[in-house]
Amino acid sequence: MKGSSMDFKQKAADLIVAQTNLPADQVFGLIERPKNAKMGDYAFPCFVLAKQFKKNPAAIAGEIAESISDEAFAKIVAVGPYVNFTIDHNLLIAQTLQAVLKQGQHYGDQELGKGNVPIDMSSPNIAKPMSMGHLRSTVIGNSIAKIFEKVGYTPVKINYLGDYGTQFGKLITAYKKWGNEADVKRDPIHYLFQYYVKFHQEAEDHPELEDEGRAWFKKLEDGDQEAVELWQWFREVSLKEFKRIYQELGVEFDSYNGEAFYNDKMDAVVEELKDKNLLVESRGAQVVELGQDENPAMILKSDGTSIYLTRDLAAAEWRMKEYNFVKMLYVVGNEQTEHFKQLKAVLKKMGYDWSDDIYHVPFGLITQNGKKLSTRKGNVVFLDQVLKDAVKLARAQIDAKNPSLANKDEVAHDVGVGAVIFHDLKNDRLDNFDFDLEEVVRFEGDTGPYVQYTNARAQSVLRKAKALGKEASLADINLDDEWAFQTAKDLADFPRIIARAEEKFEPSVVAKYSLALAKKFNKYYANVKILTDDEQLPARLALVEAVSTVLTEALRLLGVNAPKEM
RNA sequence: GGUCUGGUAGCUCAGCUGGAUAGAGCAACAGUCUUCUAAACUGUGGGUCCUGAGUUCGAAUCUCAGCCGGAUCACCA
Structure with a gap:
């Protein structure tokens, strides 16, 4: 975590602890970020100390602020009941740029866990076109796989085809x-x-x-x-x-073992359930009772044939044997929540504690004109068509905005497809949304192309600098403008953002982060002339390079390409 | 009806384990390209954070109740 703003928050906490004798973890937890940047970068609210010291919080804040100081902070002052810390801006900038440029694409890599993590995702049905629903499962699963990989796990992407x-x-x-x-x-x-x-x-x-x-x-x-x-x-x-x-x-997938693959593995599961005395007859069917308030889990229908739960049980057992997983994820629509509850419950009853390592990662429903999409009625949005339309629109955009671009088709593909993927990942997984092509394939505002464009601009600056014989340097960084600081602060956040995305199985955390960083950099770009030939030029180029590195990596984690020109 | 989930600006949504004047994008209006890509930037207007209680020094955030929407409630997956 060296070089991130973690250091500064910890530092602030240490200073408070030394002064108050409060428990270290409590202090760390209380420290917050002021909404208004003018207030400083970290704040410690003193309300909790009021009772202990029998003084009003503002007075306590004043005393604390006066008695501590550290070179990491340019200012430590009391404002009302808060002790506000203002980081030494240049120190943060320098540390952060150093960390990003030294680690490159590995900036943000962490060791939060290890071992195999099968991810059940995409899973289209044979003989049916892929819909926007499959897109969600595919891109969410793909992004989670990349995020898990970045924090140390070994994802195994499984396409559980509906082939039977x-x-x-x-x-x-x-x-x-x-x-x-x-x-x-x-x-x-x-x-x-x-x-x-x-x-x-x-x-x-x-x-x-x-x-x-x-x-x-x-x-x-x-x-x-x-x-x-x-x-x-x-x-x-x-x-x-x-x-x-x-x-x-x-x-890309690591396995295409679909439903058919488990045909010959279900009998064993049924036998096992019998041996463990879990199967009960109910209304002519064979079920596992799960308790008073729960529906029983159906294993065999009254005609004796199996059902998808049976198959999923067989699949889970097989995957445990094959991969010895530490976690297993199912990226499947939220309408199947009950099913996965049952799956886990039955495995638990079978005595498999690893049932606790199974997570259903649900996502919201996509509708069209407010109506649910139905394959059987032919009311679907074909993914293939959406991608084609998106690429076509991107191509038109390029012809209008940058007609001299060299590899137009390739970039149109990256931007069009990127727009679709990003749109799907930028909101909370569980949000439902109504499909609207214009909405999905947008190039302005909070979109994938906005992030891509920001990166392309950064790359353009770096190209121009190189042509002038200038390059980024970490020596003698002294950037004192507010825009550079705001940008660097976001850069410093990247590792924590990834950790949060992993914890919540939530690619949107990364998507939102990339938008925020892009926005900060665009402000910097609009207000600071980067290519001015002065002694801070190498430092500014270091910032530009760091931004491009992190934007590219954030987009990669989402499964979106970052063209160097567009 | 039971369970789960959501209700924040005209629209789409952020808001992390409760904290200082509630934030973006789109849409509307007004500016900024002889200067690093204007797919950008700047400004203006726009809010009973569904309602009502409760916990707390402090609630959009936690608890309970109600209203509204979505998902689901064994022989499809």
Whole structure:
């Protein structure tokens, strides 16, 4: 934590402790940041001391402020009941820039834990297009993986594909009735999805279709050659399509073990539950009782077939054996909260204490025009289309703003896709939002492109400096303007921001931070002429370089590229 | 109805383990490009922090109750 503002807060706490004999951790906890920067950088409220010393807080603050001093602080004064500390600005700037430039992209790396952390994420269904909902799971999971990696863990990104289940019986039925091979080969997801939607429409008037679907699924389960071949084909072409989109998003997986992978592992779980006397018959089904107020966890339906909880139990056990995880995360919509409660509860009953290491990382629902998206009704927002539109808009923006840019297509991709990803990550995971393309693909204000643009400007300055034969230096830093200080203070916060994002499984913490830092730097840029040739030029360049380093790293943690020009 | 979750500016949202005049972005209006990329910066207007009690020296933040919205409540995933 060397070089961060942690040092200063700790220092302030130490000074208070030495003077008051209050417990160190209490003092540290009480120290806050004044909302108004003019008040100083840290403040210690003296209310708690009022009773102890039987004096009014303002008087106590005055006495404390007068009796302590330290070279780390330019000013320590009492304002009302507060002892306000003003950091030696240049000291903080110098320390922070030193830390960032020396550590480069590793600035902010920490050892908060270690071991494997499987992250169950994305998990689209075969033969269905990826929607904005899958985008959320994908980008949130991807970002959490990067954040966990930065603090010492080894993330394992698992794409738990929806590649099995009764819907494949329906799909086979639909394909055989209305489909043809050429269409599927040409545009697999599009046509397969069309068949699927048509099946549901037709089934409303012709319920016998459902029976046909069930029959085909039975055949699939029994290993019927035609059924298995069709299923494999559907899976293969779908996966190929998904991988294309993942490439667009810059997301890679460590495992594509989907639902089908666990088909042969469920019987063992059912046996285990029986052996442990946890299975009870209820209304013809086999369940695990979870207590008075809880719904029982269904393991086998009344027709004897398994259900997704059964499969998830098998998957959890298998993953424990395979990865010996220290934590396991499921990045799945909040509508499945109950399911994961049950999953954890059943594992606990089975005697697995590692159930406590499983976390459901839920996220809010995306609607369109206020209505819930429904795959079956064909009311979806296709992720593929959104990305295409975003890139196209970004390209138009470049043509308008920077027509001489060299690699326009590449940058348009980074900016367009970056805008979509950033938009999804900047708000609290649990917030619901209504999909609106214009809103998602914005380039101004609190957006990904704003952060990217800020970085591009910083890079531009560094390029120009290099052309002039100037470069950043940590020697003799003496930046005394307020904008530089505010920027440096944010830079110093980066390690703590990452720690908080990890603790809360919350990429938005990093996204908001990147916006705040970009804003501070833009003010600096607007008010300070960086490339003035004086003795502080190397110091200013050090600040610019540090900002670019941290912005780039923050964006990387979000899964967003940071082009050097745009 | 039970459980979970949310209610902050016209809109979308920040506000960390309670602390000093409640903050951004968008939208509106007014400025700033012969000067490091104006995808930026500056300024103006805009708020009963859902309501009511309680805890506290101090509450947007914690507790309880109520109102409103969302999710969910075993044989889909």
